[in-house]
Amino acid sequence: MSHLNGKLDTQSAFKSFFQYFIPTLLGMMLMSVNIVIDGIFVGNGVGPVALASVNVAVPVFSIIVSISLLIGVGGGTLYSMAMGEKDPERAQGIFTISIIFITAITVVISILSFIFMEPLARIFGANKETLVYTMDYMRILFIFSLIIAWENCMSIFVRNDGDPQLAMIGLIVSALLNIVLDYWMIFMLDMEVTGAALATALATAAGLAVYLLHFFKKGSGLKFIKHKWRWREVKQISMTGLPSFLSEAGTGIFVMGYNIAIACYAGTEGLAAFSVINYLHTFMFLAFIGIGQSIQPMISYYYGAKSQEKIMHTVKVAEWTGLALGGIFLAIGYLFSDFLVSIFGITSPQLIAMTTKGIKLFFLGYLFMGTNFIYMTYYQSTGYVAPSVGITVFRGFILLIASLLLLPLWLGTTGVWLSLPVAEGLVALTLIVVARYDVMNRKRGSRGYR
Numbered sequence: 001m002s003h004l005n006g007k008l009d010t011q012s013a014f015k016s017f018f019q020y021f022i023p024t025l026l027g028m029m030l031m032s033v034n035i036v037i038d039g040i041f042v043g044n045g046v047g048p049v050a051l052a053s054v055n056v057a058v059p060v061f062s063i064i065v066s067i068s069l070l071i072g073v074g075g076g077t078l079y080s081m082a083m084g085e086k087d088p089e090r091a092q093g094i095f096t097i098s099i100i101f102i103t104a105i106t107v108v109i110s111i112l113s114f115i116f117m118e119p120l121a122r123i124f125g126a127n128k129e130t131l132v133y134t135m136d137y138m139r140i141l142f143i144f145s146l147i148i149a150w151e152n153c154m155s156i157f158v159r160n161d162g163d164p165q166l167a168m169i170g171l172i173v174s175a176l177l178n179i180v181l182d183y184w185m186i187f188m189l190d191m192e193v194t195g196a197a198l199a200t201a202l203a204t205a206a207g208l209a210v211y212l213l214h215f216f217k218k219g220s221g222l223k224f225i226k227h228k229w230r231w232r233e234v235k236q237i238s239m240t241g242l243p244s245f246l247s248e249a250g251t252g253i254f255v256m257g258y259n260i261a262i263a264c265y266a267g268t269e270g271l272a273a274f275s276v277i278n279y280l281h282t283f284m285f286l287a288f289i290g291i292g293q294s295i296q297p298m299i300s301y302y303y304g305a306k307s308q309e310k311i312m313h314t315v316k317v318a319e320w321t322g323l324a325l326g327g328i329f330l331a332i333g334y335l336f337s338d339f340l341v342s343i344f345g346i347t348s349p350q351l352i353a354m355t356t357k358g359i360k361l362f363f364l365g366y367l368f369m370g371t372n373f374i375y376m377t378y379y380q381s382t383g384y385v386a387p388s389v390g391i392t393v394f395r396g397f398i399l400l401i402a403s404l405l406l407l408p409l410w411l412g413t414t415g416v417w418l419s420l421p422v423a424e425g426l427v428a429l430t431l432i433v434v435a436r437y438d439v440m441n442r443k444r445g446s447r448g449y450r
Helices: 012-046 048-084 088-115 117-124 133-141 145-160 164-188 190-216 231-304 307-335 336-340 349-381 383-412 411-442
Strands: none
Touching: 012 048, 012 133, 012 164, 012 190, 012 231, 012 307, 048 088, 048 117, 048 133, 048 145, 048 190, 048 349, 088 117, 088 145, 088 231, 088 383, 133 145, 133 190, 145 164, 145 190, 145 231, 164 190, 164 231, 231 307, 231 336, 231 349, 231 383, 231 411, 307 336, 307 349, 336 349, 349 383, 349 411, 383 411
16 A cells, blocks of 8 residues: 555544645645736736636636546545555556546547537637637647646545645646746747647646656555456546536636626626635635645545544544634735735725725635535545535535525625625535534445445
């Protein structure tokens, strides 16, 4: 078995959690900075039409990432379970099938999408002005789609094989190189949107190269083996990764829902206010994703090893960490909202007032978001997928959409800003009342897809 992952047998859950969480959080934070800088380079170096075109093409990236999360998290969870059961051959078989599976599905989708690229761009919202730029960006993403999918999938498996530090290094290398290549290709080579897409693709390839170093590490458990293709295992991987897939899809629903609602009740100024809040939300949201990505390998491994006590300790530490982060983010929103708005160059007093109010209301959701990610990840990590899917669907789809439809009718723009906190809060309170007892008293059973 993996000597790196074997540390989970001997270390306390508290120590292991922070060994996973700190590098994961750092990597996620840098990724969020990279997203903002990427937009700044395109907007300033090519123009607003190009920036709009990139935004139109972003669903392509989201589709590739969603597929890699479906297979990567699903396969990584089953891999860690098998390692916890001291069955490295089964674990390596799952890893092998996962890589073959993601390769096949990405190639098929990319070829079909490449053939029908123009109608696909129009479906995503490209118009006469943005179509050329959008297709330039999409073309590069489709060509390098396999690299993007492999990179995201491998980062998950490396983390599940007990090497979160290398996963962090891969994110850092990719993010920093993307910034350098963006500047070089957009400002120096004048490659416009094609340069921006190529910078992202090449930086992703560099991140993948970093993850491949894991295969040469002493104690690495990741190995490709000759393994019989079993559709049952493919189904297990897909079902286990489904919550992560839905969570990524829910991000798109969140942005579209808020854009429509705030435009209806506050017009263009409301959209500008939400754009600032959404950029800030990227930082906060990725921190909670970091908590989930940190506990997933641990809980899956402990579940396989039948260490229920360590699972409970992991959940408790994660709960306190999520609550602390939520409190810190809320305090930042209340104490520094004016400063946060100013860094985006907003000068209109009316827009400043609207955005600062939005920040203070919207950030209330962070008190609950950690709880929801923790329990969603817990159920997913033990193979008990139904509750995990339920949490994801209710917080990211049903309750959020219902809140965006109903709350503004009573409260106007205040209701729009409170929609996410209300959706997150209702789910979190339900989980604390119902799910927490189950988690703290659950014995290892046959609920999972195993």
